[in-house]
Amino acid sequence: xxxxxxxxxxxxxGSGTAKILLDPAQRHPLIKELExxxxxxxxxxxxxxxxxxxxxxxxxxxxxxTDPDIDIIVEVIGGLEPARNLMLKAIEHGKHVVTxxxxxxxxxxxxxxxxxxxxxxxxxxxxxVGGGIPVIEPLKQSLCANRxxxxxxxINGTTNYILTRMKNEGGDFxxxxxxxxxxxxxxxxxxxxxxxGDAADKIAILASLAYGxxxxxxxxxxxxIRAIAAADIAYADSLGFVIKLLAFAQRCAxxxxxxQKLELRVHPTLVPLDxxxxxxxxxxxxxxxxxxxxxxxxxxGPGAGSGPTASAVVADxxxxxxxxxxxxxxxxxxxxEPNRDRPRSLDPLLACRHQHDxxxxxxxxxxxxxxxxxxxxxxxxxxxxxxxxFGNHGVSLESIVQTHRQDGSAEIAVVTHDVQEGKFxxxxxxxxxxxxxxxxxxxxxxxx
Amino acid sequence: xxxxxxxxxxxxxGSGTAKILLDPAQRHPLIKELExxxxxxxxxxxxxxxxxxxxxxxxxxxxxxTDPDIDIIVEVIGGLEPARNLMLKAIEHGKHVVTxxxxxxxxxxxxxxxxxxxxxxxxxxxxxVGGGIPVIEPLKQSLCANRxxxxxxxINGTTNYILTRMKNEGGDFxxxxxxxxxxxxxxxxxxxxxxxGDAADKIAILASLAYGxxxxxxxxxxxxIRAIAAADIAYADSLGFVIKLLAFAQRCAxxxxxxQKLELRVHPTLVPLDxxxxxxxxxxxxxxxxxxxxxxxxxxGPGAGSGPTASAVVADxxxxxxxxxxxxxxxxxxxxEPNRDRPRSLDPLLACRHQHDxxxxxxxxxxxxxxxxxxxxxxxxxxxxxxxxFGNHGVSLESIVQTHRQDGSAEIAVVTHDVQEGKFxxxxxxxxxxxxxxxxxxxxxxxx
Numbered sequence: 001x002x003x004x005x006x007x008x009x010x011x012x013x014g015s016g017t018a019k020i021l022l023d024p025a026q027r028h029p030l031i032k033e034l035e036x037x038x039x040x041x042x043x044x045x046x047x048x049x050x051x052x053x054x055x056x057x058x059x060x061x062x063x064x065x066t067d068p069d070i071d072i073i074v075e076v077i078g079g080l081e082p083a084r085n086l087m088l089k090a091i092e093h094g095k096h097v098v099t100x101x102x103x104x105x106x107x108x109x110x111x112x113x114x115x116x117x118x119x120x121x122x123x124x125x126x127x128x129v130g131g132g133i134p135v136i137e138p139l140k141q142s143l144c145a146n147r148x149x150x151x152x153x154x155i156n157g158t159t160n161y162i163l164t165r166m167k168n169e170g171g172d173f174x175x176x177x178x179x180x181x182x183x184x185x186x187x188x189x190x191x192x193x194x195x196x197g198d199a200a201d202k203i204a205i206l207a208s209l210a211y212g213x214x215x216x217x218x219x220x221x222x223x224x225i226r227a228i229a230a231a232d233i234a235y236a237d238s239l240g241f242v243i244k245l246l247a248f249a250q251r252c253a254x255x256x257x258x259x260q261k262l263e264l265r266v267h268p269t270l271v272p273l274d275x276x277x278x279x280x281x282x283x284x285x286x287x288x289x290x291x292x293x294x295x296x297x298x299x300x301g302p303g304a305g306s307g308p309t310a311s312a313v314v315a316d317x318x319x320x321x322x323x324x325x326x327x328x329x330x331x332x333x334x335x336x337e338p339n340r341d342r343p344r345s346l347d348p349l350l351a352c353r354h355q356h357d358x359x360x361x362x363x364x365x366x367x368x369x370x371x372x373x374x375x376x377x378x379x380x381x382x383x384x385x386x387x388x389x390f391g392n393h394g395v396s397l398e399s400i401v402q403t404h405r406q407d408g409s410a411e412i413a414v415v416t417h418d419v420q421e422g423k424f425x426x427x428x429x430x431x432x433x434x435x436x437x438x439x440x441x442x443x444x445x446x447x448x
Numbered sequence: 449x450x451x452x453x454x455x456x457x458x459x460x461x462g463s464g465t466a467k468i469l470l471d472p473a474q475r476h477p478l479i480k481e482l483e484x485x486x487x488x489x490x491x492x493x494x495x496x497x498x499x500x501x502x503x504x505x506x507x508x509x510x511x512x513x514t515d516p517d518i519d520i521i522v523e524v525i526g527g528l529e530p531a532r533n534l535m536l537k538a539i540e541h542g543k544h545v546v547t548x549x550x551x552x553x554x555x556x557x558x559x560x561x562x563x564x565x566x567x568x569x570x571x572x573x574x575x576x577v578g579g580g581i582p583v584i585e586p587l588k589q590s591l592c593a594n595r596x597x598x599x600x601x602x603i604n605g606t607t608n609y610i611l612t613r614m615k616n617e618g619g620d621f622x623x624x625x626x627x628x629x630x631x632x633x634x635x636x637x638x639x640x641x642x643x644x645g646d647a648a649d650k651i652a653i654l655a656s657l658a659y660g661x662x663x664x665x666x667x668x669x670x671x672x673i674r675a676i677a678a679a680d681i682a683y684a685d686s687l688g689f690v691i692k693l694l695a696f697a698q699r700c701a702x703x704x705x706x707x708q709k710l711e712l713r714v715h716p717t718l719v720p721l722d723x724x725x726x727x728x729x730x731x732x733x734x735x736x737x738x739x740x741x742x743x744x745x746x747x748x749g750p751g752a753g754s755g756p757t758a759s760a761v762v763a764d765x766x767x768x769x770x771x772x773x774x775x776x777x778x779x780x781x782x783x784x785e786p787n788r789d790r791p792r793s794l795d796p797l798l799a800c801r802h803q804h805d806x807x808x809x810x811x812x813x814x815x816x817x818x819x820x821x822x823x824x825x826x827x828x829x830x831x832x833x834x835x836x837x838f839g840n841h842g843v844s845l846e847s848i849v850q851t852h853r854q855d856g857s858a859e860i861a862v863v864t865h866d867v868q869e870g871k872f873x874x875x876x877x878x879x880x881x882x883x884x885x886x887x888x889x890x891x892x893x894x895x896x
Contacts, residue, residue: 016741020593028592028660030796126590132742134582134590141589142574142582144476145468145762212476276748279727293464293755294580300724300746307741314593322797323774329793334782345777348478349770355477 001328003321004037006064006095008086009077010048013100013127014039016310017074018050021317030318033325038064040077065090072320074313075099076127084108087123091115094344096324098316100127100309103192106201106217109208113352120344122323122351124316129155129202130285132308133301137315139209139289141349146291148210150250152448155202157283157303158186158193159225159245163268164281167233167242173226185283196222196266199247206287207249207264213358215264221363222266232373232443235413239371239399241270242278243445252361261361270371270415270447277448323347364422369398369447371415374431375440378410385437386412393427395419409439415447449776451769452485454512454543456534457525458496461548461575462487464758465522466498469765478766481773486512488525513538520768522761523547524575532556535571539563542792546764548575548757551640554649554665557656561800568792570771570799572764577603577650578733580756581749585763587657587737589797594739596658598698600896603650605731605751606634606641607673607693611716612729615681615690621674633731643672644714647695654735655697655712661806663712669811670714680821680891683861687819687847689718690726691893700809709809718819718863718895725896771795812870817846817895819863822879823888826858833885834860841875843867857887863895 005021007014018039024031036052040061048057058064065073065086073090075097077083083104087097092115099105105112105125116123126136130153139148154160158180165176177194180186192198200222204215225245236243246269252261271278276298280286285303290296302308376382383402390397398415405411416424432438453469455462466487472479484500488509496505506512513521513534521538523545525531531552535545540563547553553560553573564571574584578601587596602608606628613624625642628634640646648670652663673693684691694717700709719726724746728734733751738744750756824830831850838845846863853859864872880886 020741026595028797029801031593133745134586134747137590138582138586141767142585142763143759144766145479145759147474276727279724291759293468294759295750295753295756297581297747297749299582300748302743302745305743308743311591311593311739311742315590318592318797319589322795326771326793326795330778333793334784336782345774345781347770347774349476349766353477 001325002033002035003071003324004035004069005317006038006040006067006070006073007036008040008061008064008073008075010039010041011076012306013076013309013313015050016306017076017313018052020310020314022051028318030321030325031314034317034321037070038067040064061086062089065095066093070095071324072096072098072317074317075101076313078103080104080107084112087112088115091119091121094119094121096121096320097123098313098320099123099125100313102128102198102201102205106204109205110214110354113354117351120346122320122346124319124350125205126316127309127312129205130287130299130301131157131303131305132311133285133287133299133303135287135299136209137319138299139206143289143291143294144349146294149290149292150248151203151206151210151287151289152277153203153206153247153285153287154244154277154280155247155285155287155303156193156199156245157285158190160280160285161185161283162194163225163228163243163245166228166230167237170230170234172230173228194226195224196245199245199266203247203249203264203266207262207358208354209352210249211262211358212353213356214354215358216360219360220264220266223268225268227443228268229443232445235373236270236371239270239415240273241447242273243268244271244277246271246277246448252365259359261359263361263366265363265366268445270445272448275448319350364420364425366421367418368421369416369418370424371413371443371445371447372441373443374412374414374438375442376410376412376438377436378404378408382410382437383412386414386431389431390416390427392430393423395424395427449773450481450483451519451772452483452517453765454486454488454515454518454521455484456488456509456512456521456523458487458489459524460754461524461757461761463498464754465524465761466500468758468762470499476766478769478773479762482765482769485518486515488512509534510537513543514541518543519772520544520546520765522765523549524761526551528552528555532560535560536563539567539569542567542569544569544768545571546761546768547571547573548761550576550646550649550653554652557653558662558802561802565799568794570768570794572767572798573653574764575757575760577653578735578747578749579605579751579753580759581733581735581747581751583654583735583747584657585767586747587654591737591739591742592797594742597738597740598696599651599654599658599735599737600725601651601654601695601733601735602692602725602728603695603733603735603751604641604647604693605733606638608728608733609633609731610642611673611676611691611693614676614678615685618678618682620678621676642674644670644693647693647714651695651697651712651714655710655806656802657800658697659710659806660801661804662802663806664808667808668712668714671716673716675891676716677891680893683821684718684819687718687863688721689895690721691716692719692725694719694725694896700813707807709807711809711814713811713814716893718893720896723896767798812868812873814869815866816869817864817866818872819861819891819893819895820889821891822860822862822886823890824858824860824886825884826852826856830858830885831860834862834879837879838864838875840878841871843872843875
């Protein structure tokens with residue numbers, strides 16, 4: 001019983017995927033039942049040394065997703081279009097889809113999953129979050145008995161690499177970004193990574209799975225790491241923290257009768273050094289999940305790269321093939337024509353359930369601690385003024401440190417206790433209204 | 449479509465399991481399709497406040513595993529018998545089995561999985577290793593595209609708790625064990641935990657899944673933590689290590705044509721402080737897996753306890769229920785009688801594949817670094833003698849430190865480079881043959 005795979009794209013992830021499928025020794029024996037029937041590429045002229053005959057390659061991607069012989073489509077071309085359109089066409093033609101495309105899934109999940117449900121096919125996407133780290137499937141299956149209280153993740157390798165180097169070397173963001181680009185750890189256009197968009201796509205996907213609802217991607221609050229200064233990393237260190245770009249999805253506290261809201265946000269965060277996420281360095285990713293009754297679990301590993309991402313893609317293909325094999329064995333024993341007179345019924349844990357639209361709380365309702373760094377005039381009463389402004393809005397302070405600078409100004413580093421973001425912003429407005437005391441708000445970073 | 453669960457045992461894990469099943473709000477909706485049909489307990493007199501009518505309880509466990517109405521048996525009584533016998537009887541009666549019983553699975557896996565394969569039922573055991581941490585299912589499904597190169601785990605919470613406290617408090621093993629027993633972190637009879645047997649059961653299970661073969665549990669080399677002294681923890685710390693009880697399963701390097709062998713061992717280990725396992729403290733567990741092509745991934749979380757373990761048990765029950773639901777929907781659409789004229793076909797990723805007996809390398813073939821602490825007479829030439837003995841057997845030394853003790857003797861702490869265990873033991877024999885120089889070998893601990 002061979003299952004035929006149509007591979008859309010032969011870039012980093014596509015090549016890694018082909019490499020596993022063509023080298024099954026010492027892997028799960030089911031891999032031997034998979035055949036790469038067609039590979040869709042942009043040009044047939046480029047030499048391909050993956051060991052498949054030339055007639056498997058085509059530039060006609062539409063022909064792959066409509067090919068009646070193909071069971072599973074692997075979409076690893078990335079980007080929004082034509083990926084979305086090809087996935088929809090594949091689904092319409094009764095094919096299961098495996099994708100690593102976080103952007104398309106985050107934006108079009110409603111359309112894609114509705115189509116898949118109607119057609120009775122799976123869309124699996126382990127590779128879309130955390131590269132090779134098993135997290136989507138564990139969330140769907142291994143943790144399915146839990147109420148998910150919250151997910152906190154380092155889910156963008158590029159920014160974690162940059163922040164790790166900034167910390168280790170004491171360097172500035174722009175220099176290290178340029179170096180990361182030269183070394184291939186950051187894209188030529190780093191926007192999606194460094195401004196938080198990629199992490200926002202991924203946390204939207206995780207939240208949708210954890211809370212079983214549709215997430216409006218545009219409502220995910222995201223801030224990137226461009227504004228992080230070497231000074232803040234040094235302050236954080238002296239206060240017992242390390243700065244990480246974290247993505248959060250969590251249930252808000254709600255009163256009985258009130259609708260349940262979710263917090264969804266991506267931003268640089270001061271992480272206490274003894275937190276498991278604090279020691280996740282370089283391009284590694286980690287996803288920390290808190291559930292009732294499991295407690296706190298964490299998944300750690302390489303968040304990107306050809307091999308790790310392909311490991312996740314092929315796992316999804318194998319999971320579908322395993323279910324197809326069960327179906328085929330049964331069809332054969334019942335003497336039914338496979339895939340024809342058999343009704344399609346989906347595993348309710350693997351299929352996506354989107355019963356409702358999740359209600360996302362505005363960022364102003366978020367309760368968190370804040371670190372801020374102020375540049376002030378160095379005159380008596382400034383610390384008192386800062387304390388009073390915060391006190392006026394019910395913001396209590398955990399620590400406050402003032403240092404004098406060579407130019408005659410003072411630098412004040414403050415860590416607040418937990419405060420609702422809206423109240424904090426009011427206090428900040430009061431603090432900066434009187435321009436002659438607080439000259440500059442050099443940094444505002446949330447604290448875990 | 450309700451699926452009926454027979455629960456064997458209502459201890460810590462059983463109560464946790466019932467609690468989840470009886471409180472489905474905000475969990476996966478499939479939980480609502482599960483019904484606890486019967487609970488097997490030792491005595492009907494004990495008050496049970498889990499909110500089920502009295503007629504669901506019985507002391508007749510045989511009646512549960514043979515009850516034709518029951519689909520899934522949850523075995524959480526633990527121990528070898530009657531657990532083994534009840535599981536076999538349940539399988540014989542066509543019931544799927546979910547168990548947390550690492551000892552019975554490690555010892556009787558061949559018998560149990562063969563019976564399950566013949567009967568066309570699943571035995572799922574996520575709770576048997578790592579408590580609530582998803583690791584069995586990720587290994588079977590999410591990492592199934594990989595060649596597993598090695599697994600290294602902290603998979604016994606009691607010993608990790610004791611070692612963490614010994615490190616933090618500088619205390620001795622016996623005192624902290626006694627305190628852990630008083631606090632409920634260690635059993636009255638702590639043998640299985642502190643002597644490494646529990647971890648050996650678990651690594652045998654993980655190896656069997658990772659390498660798709662049968663493991664002879666008796667061939668798992670295991671050493672416990674009773675001999676770990678406060679002095680060794682202090683030395684380890686000064687050398688940049690922390691001592692953990694690690695379990696290993698890995699492929700040995702083999703020459704072409706030679707049979708592939710596995711290393712399977714449990715022993716205290718000096719772990720470098722920058723390794724992800726070094727910061728896994730208290731009762732937490734973590735499983736570090738290296739695969740080709742995924743690289744290094746780690747799963748971290750609570751390794752025991754009612755809630756975490758029940759989270760894993762219910763996940764397994766839901767995974768089976770999901771597959772049963774697919775089967776039932778299809779049966780209904782085909783107008784077949786469910787579970788009667790339908791052939792049973794198992795998901796090849798979830799079912800256990802045991803095609804061969806794994807070949808386990810003897811511990812003498814293991815290659816690792818060693819830390820050792822010697823008590824010697826304090827006379828000239830002792831360090832040279834130590835170096836010569838090791839050199840005679842091709843053992844090179846990474847570091848050697850000698851300190852003088854108040855009683856006139858000297859203490860020598862040595863860390864070797866990688867060496868085959870057999871050669872190391874020969875060097876040790878030569879070292880101690882001349883009794884007047886080396887008075888005592890106070891510690892020999894392997895180094896990661």
